[in-house]
Amino acid sequence: MKSWLKEKMNLSVFSDEISPASTRAIKLAVEWKISHIEVRSLDNGRFPRVTNNELADFQQRFTDAGLAVSGVSPGLFKCHVSDSAVAKGMTEILPRACEWALRFGTNQISIFGFRRGEETNLSDEIIDRVDEMCSIASAAGGRLLLENEASCWGSTGRQAAEIIRRIGPDRLQLCWDPANSARAGSIHPYPDEYEELRDSHSCVIGCIHMKNYISTMANWALLEFGDINWKNHLDAMQQDSFNGFAVVETHTDLPVEGPNLVNKNLTPLELNTYLNIEFVRKCL
Numbered sequence: 001m002k003s004w005l006k007e008k009m010n011l012s013v014f015s016d017e018i019s020p021a022s023t024r025a026i027k028l029a030v031e032w033k034i035s036h037i038e039v040r041s042l043d044n045g046r047f048p049r050v051t052n053n054e055l056a057d058f059q060q061r062f063t064d065a066g067l068a069v070s071g072v073s074p075g076l077f078k079c080h081v082s083d084s085a086v087a088k089g090m091t092e093i094l095p096r097a098c099e100w101a102l103r104f105g106t107n108q109i110s111i112f113g114f115r116r117g118e119e120t121n122l123s124d125e126i127i128d129r130v131d132e133m134c135s136i137a138s139a140a141g142g143r144l145l146l147e148n149e150a151s152c153w154g155s156t157g158r159q160a161a162e163i164i165r166r167i168g169p170d171r172l173q174l175c176w177d178p179a180n181s182a183r184a185g186s187i188h189p190y191p192d193e194y195e196e197l198r199d200s201h202s203c204v205i206g207c208i209h210m211k212n213y214i215s216t217m218a219n220w221a222l223l224e225f226g227d228i229n230w231k232n233h234l235d236a237m238q239q240d241s242f243n244g245f246a247v248v249e250t251h252t253d254l255p256v257e258g259p260n261l262v263n264k265n266l267t268p269l270e271l272n273t274y275l276n277i278e279f280v281r282k283c284l
Contacts, residue, residue, distance in 0.1 A: 009237055011280060012036035012070035013248040015062075017273050022058055026065050028270060032277060036070040037062065038247045039104065046075050048096045055100050070245040071108035071145070071207060072101045078152060081114040081129055094133060098142035108207065108245075109137060110145045110175045113154035113163055126153050127166050134171040145206045147175035148184070155184035157193040165202035173206030177249075179213040179220070182227040190233040198240055207244045208237070210280065211251040220251040223276045234283040248276045 015037040018025040022043050029037055042058055044050050062069070074097040076089050097109050111133060114126055130146070137144045146160050154160030157176055164172050176197065178189035186193055197203055212226030213219070223230045237246070253269035266274060 008241075008243050009234075009284070010036065010070065010243070010245045011248070011277070011284070012038050012245045013273060013277060014038045014040055014073075014250075016041040017248065017250045017269065019267070019270055022061070024270075026062055026067065028266075028274075029067055030065050032274060034067070034277070036068050036245065038070050038073060038245070038249075040073040040075070047072055048074060048100045049093065055103075059104055069101075069104040069106045070247060071106050071110060072097060072104065073110045073147075076111045077114050077129075077133070078112040078149065079115050080117050081123075081125055086129070090132065090136060094136050095140050098137055098140035102141050107141060107143045108145060109142045110147045110207070112149050112152045113146055113160065115152050116155075122153055122159075122162065127163065130163060130172065131167050134167060138171065143173065143206070144171075145173045145175040147209065148177055148180050150180055150184035156181040156186045157189065157197050158186075161197055161200060161203040164204075165200075169202055169204045173204045175207050175209060176205045177209040177211075178228045178233065179211045179226070179251075180209070182213045182215055183218075190228055191236065194233065194236065205242065205244065208242075208246045209249045210246055210276070211249045219254075222250075222252065222256070222272060223248075223279050230279070231283050234280065238284070246280065248273060248280065250276050 013034055015025040018028050039047050042050050042054055044054055074093060076094060079085050101109050113130060134144050146154055146163060148154050148157050148160040154163050160174055164174055181189040181193060197205055210223055212221040212223050212228050214221050214226045250273045252272055255268045256271060
């Protein structure tokens, strides 16, 4: 077993997948006995593109509630590598994301590998830019995780692992999202891709995003349903002693019906996230 595989998986949830209103998200996280949240969007914008006062207020409120932060998702570099937004992302937003991640008590910052255009092959320019990001984050005390995303370079776990191999797993880790991989066309994100990633010497899974996808309908789904067999995937992760964060990222507010769900006074998104959390807890 590889040295980076340790003893215990940790559960987290995107706060804005509980509720887009941060006060409501914190309240429900406490009621649901969640210990960690992943930070993506606050009340007035995407992390960290809000005022210092809003960031500091949010920090005070989640700290007072007894919550900790597992990681942050500034949504950086989900654009073409030639986009004018890249320069600002490099010089302003990424350093600010690192600064506030550390203030929030984490060094984990997830990023994307630039949106695909007409190109067919992964270019040296993409690798150089991602490597530059890693240097900026490292200098600021952060650690970058490349999330596989269907519209970007590194769309599947395998493709993201190739970027990480070329940069080095000591500088960049993988934010493994098997549902994104399914959306990108991967037939078996679990078990095939996961087992390849787990056994790789050039790619480290730093965290996992948990949602599900039904490829025949092109829809996101609850963890219990869809292309990814999350019960088996979670079992495998536990057997492999994965000790990173497994982060619930519901991604669907389609109403769910059932006799035991009527009186929970939750919005469809809140209810779906609650059901996903309970599903994960049963699996663990």
